[in-house]
Amino acid sequence: xxxxAKKYEMPTQDAKERAHNFxxxxxxxxxxxxxxxxxxxxxxxxxxxxSGCPVGIDIPNFISRIKEGDFSGAYDIISESSSLPAVCGRxxxxxxxxxxxxxxxxxFEPVAIGRLERFVADFHNANDDEKEYVAPTxxxxxxxxxxxSGLACAGELAGKGYKVTVFEALHxxxxxxxxxxxxxxxxxxxxxxxxxxxxxxxxxxxxxxxIGKTLTVDELFGMGYKAVFIGSGAGxxxxxxxxxxxxxxxxxxxxxxxxxxxxxxxxxxxxxxIMKGGKVAVVGGGNVAMDAARTALRLGxxxxxxxxxxxxxxxxxxxxxxxxxxxxxxxFKLLCNPVEILGFNDPENPRNPLNGRVTGMKCIKMQxxxxxxxxxxxxxxxEGSEFEIKLDTVIMAIGTxxxxxxxxxxxxxxxxxxxxxxxxxxxxxxxEGVYAGGxxxxxxxxxxxxxxxxxxxxxxxxxxxxKNG
Numbered sequence: 001x002x003x004x005a006k007k008y009e010m011p012t013q014d015a016k017e018r019a020h021n022f023x024x025x026x027x028x029x030x031x032x033x034x035x036x037x038x039x040x041x042x043x044x045x046x047x048x049x050x051s052g053c054p055v056g057i058d059i060p061n062f063i064s065r066i067k068e069g070d071f072s073g074a075y076d077i078i079s080e081s082s083s084l085p086a087v088c089g090r091x092x093x094x095x096x097x098x099x100x101x102x103x104x105x106x107x108f109e110p111v112a113i114g115r116l117e118r119f120v121a122d123f124h125n126a127n128d129d130e131k132e133y134v135a136p137t138x139x140x141x142x143x144x145x146x147x148x149s150g151l152a153c154a155g156e157l158a159g160k161g162y163k164v165t166v167f168e169a170l171h172x173x174x175x176x177x178x179x180x181x182x183x184x185x186x187x188x189x190x191x192x193x194x195x196x197x198x199x200x201x202x203x204x205x206x207x208x209x210x211i212g213k214t215l216t217v218d219e220l221f222g223m224g225y226k227a228v229f230i231g232s233g234a235g236x237x238x239x240x241x242x243x244x245x246x247x248x249x250x251x252x253x254x255x256x257x258x259x260x261x262x263x264x265x266x267x268x269x270x271x272x273x274i275m276k277g278g279k280v281a282v283v284g285g286g287n288v289a290m291d292a293a294r295t296a297l298r299l300g301x302x303x304x305x306x307x308x309x310x311x312x313x314x315x316x317x318x319x320x321x322x323x324x325x326x327x328x329x330x331x332f333k334l335l336c337n338p339v340e341i342l343g344f345n346d347p348e349n350p351r352n353p354l355n356g357r358v359t360g361m362k363c364i365k366m367q368x369x370x371x372x373x374x375x376x377x378x379x380x381x382x383e384g385s386e387f388e389i390k391l392d393t394v395i396m397a398i399g400t401x402x403x404x405x406x407x408x409x410x411x412x413x414x415x416x417x418x419x420x421x422x423x424x425x426x427x428x429x430x431x432e433g434v435y436a437g438g439x440x441x442x443x444x445x446x447x448x449x450x451x452x453x454x455x456x457x458x459x460x461x462x463x464x465x466x467k468n469g
Contacts, residue, residue: 005108015327038066046326052101054452075124083155089118092448134204138162142225147175149438149454150231156458158201179262212405234439249358253292253397278392288395290321309337309379427457
């Protein structure tokens with residue numbers, strides 16, 4: 001059989017239609033297309049793709065099951081390594097991980113591993129009966145945060161029989177998966193299904209508990225928990241510290257997305273207010289910037305701009321997300337950087353409701369110089385090239401840092417200069433019995449890398465409790 005050179009296309013909503021709704025953009029493979037895509041796999045004996053997967057899914061084996069039409073068997077193989085296959089199949093950067101190692105990708109397009117994982121997970125969720133699980137009987141373990149690292153750690157420990165309790169600061173389980181990623185990219189129903197699966201395995205979720213305020217890590221040990229995993233993420237937004245960032249209409253992407261995704265500000269008459277319509281600029285070039293820009297568009301913005309200080313080649317967002325944004329009409333203002341956010345000021349009428357509101361942004365054009373420490377060419381301002389953009393809203397999407405609350409309320413917990421918790425290769429912190437992983441350690445990163453850290457820590461916690469039980 002001749003090799004099919006290109007991946008089978010992912011069906012999507014029409015760009016003009018989806019720009020005005022929050023329904024999922026990518027529609028998923030049919031069973032027929034999934035089998036055809038699986039047949040592109042060479043089934044390499046050395047399995048290079050597995051080395052690119054942070055959770056070590058046996059990729060050739062699950063794809064072989066798809067070829068045979070055994071979709072349930074494929075799901076069983078994936079779930080041996082991953083607690084969140086329906087999530088990972090949608091949001092993981094497979095193109096730089098497993099698919100980047102695919103042998104077929106040397107001459108042709110790599111196998112669409114992520115799309116196949118999504119298909120298998122969706123098939124399972126729609127068709128398969130849930131398994132029966134034995135109630136946990138082991139020791140108590142506390143997990144701080146219900147984002148990807150916390151859920152992965154919970155899944156690993158639940159599979160080993162521990163009584164796991166996940167403490168979530170917000171009112172809904174899922175962490176960044178529900179407050180940070182829009183519905184059109186990751187439906188909340190998918191996250192809920194994954195969480196419900198963990199509950200059926202005996203995992204308990206306790207919401208509206210802020211560890212470091214409601215309870216401390218040390219108090220958790222006093223409550224009988226024998227180990228603690230910190231997967232609290234990186235929810236502290238970064239700003240540029242330029243003039244005008246305190247004006248009305250300036251958001252961090254974290255706040256903007258949380259208001260829309262979790263607090264339902266997209267509704268017609270929302271209890272949670274949010275700026276809608278007008279001209280919107282999103283500063284940054286990562287996936288969060290794409291999410292914020294595309295959300296603003298769906299909320300009714302007339303024009304949405306991505307303002308990024310490097311060129312398209314250096315843009316860190318996933319290629320697919322950039323393409324979807326361009327198709328939807330979002331304009332990229334590249335090689336420019338904000339120097340000031342402009343606001344309305346009527347000194348003769350201090351009660352004017354427009355006072356203090358965003359009116360625009362002053363930017364400076366950039367050119368790329370020598371590579372920086374990460375190998376990316378450093379953006380250099382072009383003197384005298386300042387220009388202004390008229391705006392109503394500015395969204396800063398230039399990264400986040402771990403919140404210092406847990407560090408400040410936990411004895412003997414060491415962090416680095418960026419606020420990330422310092423851990424060893426197994427996720428062990430400087431405090432006995434306390435492990436950490438995901439964005440709370442690394443700063444903002446990918447869902448799958450956080451899951452890998454949670455899984456690693458779960459195995460280490462099991463070994464620790466076996467030795468000290």
